[in-house]
Structures are given as C-alpha cells and as structure tokens.
Amino acid sequence: MKRIGVLTSGGDSPGMNAAIRAVVRKAIFHGLEVYGISYGYAGLINGEIKKMELGSVGDIIHRGGTVLYTARCEEFKTLEGQKKGIEQLKKFGIEGLVVIGGDGSYRGAQKLSEHGFPTIGVPGTIDNDIPGTDFTIGFDTALNTVIDAIDKIRDTATSHERTYVIEVMGRHAGDLALWSGLADGAETIIVPEADYEMSDIIARLKRGQERGKKHSIIIVAEGVGSGFDFGNRIKEEINLETRVTVLGHIQRGGSPSGFDRVLASRLGAKAVDLLLEGKAGVTVGIEKNELVYHDIDEALARKHSIDMEMYKLSQQLSI
Ligand code: F6P
Numbered sequence: 001m002k003r004i005g006v007l008t009s010g011g012d013s014p015g016m017n018a019a020i021r022a023v024v025r026k027a028i029f030h031g032l033e034v035y036g037i038s039y040g041y042a043g044l045i046n047g048e049i050k051k052m053e054l055g056s057v058g059d060i061i062h063r064g065g066t067v068l069y070t071a072r073c074e075e076f077k078t079l080e081g082q083k084k085g086i087e088q089l090k091k092f093g094i095e096g097l098v099v100i101g102g103d104g105s106y107r108g109a110q111k112l113s114e115h116g117f118p119t120i121g122v123p124g125t126i127d128n129d130i131p132g133t134d135f136t137i138g139f140d141t142a143l144n145t146v147i148d149a150i151d152k153i154r155d156t157a158t159s160h161e162r163t164y165v166i167e168v169m170g171r172h173a174g175d176l177a178l179w180s181g182l183a184d185g186a187e188t189i190i191v192p193e194a195d196y197e198m199s200d201i202i203a204r205l206k207r208g209q210e211r212g213k214k215h216s217i218i219i220v221a222e223g224v225g226s227g228f229d230f231g232n233r234i235k236e237e238i239n240l241e242t243r244v245t246v247l248g249h250i251q252r253g254g255s256p257s258g259f260d261r262v263l264a265s266r267l268g269a270k271a272v273d274l275l276l277e278g279k280a281g282v283t284v285g286i287e288k289n290e291l292v293y294h295d296i297d298e299a300l301a302r303k304h305s306i307d308m309e310m311y312k313l314s315q316q317l318s319i
Pocket of ligand 1: 011102125126127169170171222252
C-alpha cells in the first residue's frame with residue numbers, strides 16, 4: 001500500500017483534528033502518501049481530494065471541529081453513490097481509507113468494505129454510542145462542556161430556588177446525560193436505555209421539597225424526548241418554578257480535552273497500522289485502555305448500552 005485517504009463524516013466532534021493529524025503523520029512516518037477528502041462521503045463522490053503533507057496538519061491538534069469539514073450524505077447510502085466514491089478513490093490511486101465518524105459514517109465504511117475497498121473506521125462522535133470501544137473521540141470534551149454548563153445553571157438554580165430541566169445531546173444514547181448527571185449530582189437523569197415513570201420523578205421532587213430542598217437539576221437525554229415536554233409536565237404536576245435549557249450544538253465544539261487528544265492520536269495511528277497490516281473492514285477502539293479492533297459488521301450489529309451500575313449509582317447518590 002502506497003497511498004491512503006482520510007475523511008471525517010457525520011456530526012463533528014472535538015478531537016477529530018487530532019485524529020486526522022495522527023493518520024497523516026503516522027502514514028508519512030511509514031513512507032505512505034496521504035490524501036485528505038473534504039466534506040465526508042459527499043466530497044468523496046465529488047472528488048474533493050487533496051494531497052496532505054506534514055504541514056497540512058500542523059497547529060490543529062488543539063482545535064475543535066474538523067479541518068477536512070464534514071457532511072451527512074444521503075447519496076452515499078445508494079449503490080450508485082458508493083460506486084462513484086470508489087471510482088474517485090481509484091482515480092486518485094488511493095488504496096486504503098480511514099473514516100473518522102459515528103455510526104452513519106461506519107455504515108458507509110461497511111459498504112466500501114463490502115465492495116472490496118480496504119476501509120478502517122475510527123470512532124469520532126460526542127455520543128459515545130459506537131460499539132467496540134469504551135470511548136469515542138469527542139465524548140470527554142463534550143462531557144466537560146456539559147458539566148461546565150450545568151455548574152453555571154446550578155448557580156442560578158440555587159439563587160432563584162428553581163428546578164432546571166437540561167436537555168443534552170446523545171442522539172439515541174444516554175451516555176452524555178448519565179456521565180454529566182453523575183458528575184454534577186443531578187437529582188434525576190432520564191436516559192433512553194432505562195425505563196422511567198413520570199410519577200417516580202415527581203415523587204422524588206416532592207420528597208426533596210418536603211425535606212426543604214429548594215432547587216433541582218434534571219438531565220434529559222435528547223433520545224427520550226424534549227426537555228420542554230418534561231418541564232411542562234413537571235409544572236403541571238407539582239408547584240415548582242421550572243426552567244428548561246437545551247444545551248444544543250455548544251456540546252459539539254471547543255478545544256479537545258487532553259483525554260480526547262491522546263485517544264484520537266492513538267486511534268488514528270492504529271488505523272494506519274491496521275491498513276499496513278492488510279486489515280480491512282474493521283473499526284478501531286479502546287477497551288480497558290488497550291487498543292483493539294473489531295470487524296465492522298460485528299461492531300455495527302452490537303447494541304449500544306450504558307453502564308447500568310453507574311446508572312444505579314446515580315440514583316443511589318441522589319435520593
Ligand atoms: O451525533 C452527534 C449529534 O450531535 C447528536 O448528539 C445529535 O442528535 C445530532 O448529532 C445533531 O445533528 P445535527 O448537527 O445534524 O443537527
């Protein structure tokens with residue numbers, strides 16, 4: 001293998017730049033040429049492909065977003081789109097591809113592998129919802145962004161003696177909600193992976209009220225529904241002054257944390273090693289601090305889950 005490509009796809013996440021840098025530098029270290037594909041699979045179809053040098057990835061390790069830009073691409077879900085992509089890869093003499101992104105990006109990588117094009121997936125998403133890795137690139141930074149926001153909201157919640165419902169991202173996964181809720185001592189955490197009863201949430205708020213608690217933080221993962229709906233239901237059922245905050249895309253930006261920079265560097269470099277070893281159709285990950293790889297079909301077939309012990313702990317600590 002002499003020439004590889006790299007792209008970022010789907011929602012951006014802090015640390016993607018560090019992963020691009022690792023792919024480019026590790027590949028050049030091994031004497032390969034690297035081509036950067038802009039705008040994910042959309043750019044691949046359109047041939048937005050440029051050679052990258054050592055300097056192309058200078059001064060980006062600390063920057064959020066992705067210097068390769070990103071996109072969600074419907075066309076690449078079609079056979080025709082995939083064929084166009086492969087034609088472009090061949091045109092540029094690219095023999096292997098590293099795809100950095102979430103599960104939608106992995107599905108594209110899976111298709112390329114099925115068509116016989118060596119592709120490796122690197123997990124980049126704030127949602128932490130990719131099976132086959134304990135952590136995805138960007139989750140830790142997003143978690144800290146959420147914690148910072150909740151700390152600020154807590155100040156005003158205390159001053160005004162209010163209940164705050166805070167909606168956090170995560171698509172169908174509750175990791176951001178669970179981890180930030182535990183880190184911030186939220187009274188209630190509502191995630192898609194665990195059943196909940198509105199009556200229990202209200203009962204918990206009432207118990208707090210009875211023992212003189214003046215403010216509460218309730219974290220709602222976007223996967224269970226709108227924070228505003230929860231806020232309204234609380235207002236209807238219990239006389240508490242309630243406000244709702246939807247944190248939104250602030251969770252996707254910012255300079256990556258040390259953890260994410262290191263994770264991205266390790267996973268990006270590992271992807272290049274695997275291509276050089278002749279591996280294809282696999283995803284890289286970290287499990288118990290060991291770099292691992294899994295067959296992409298197997299990874300995508302697994303169901304995402306949260307750590308239920310952690311969920312139970314959050315409930316025990318917020319009685
Ligand atoms: O997958 C990352 C993510 O930020 C999810 O948490 C969220 O549901 C989604 O992307 C938002 O997508 P968009 O940026 O297209 O609105």
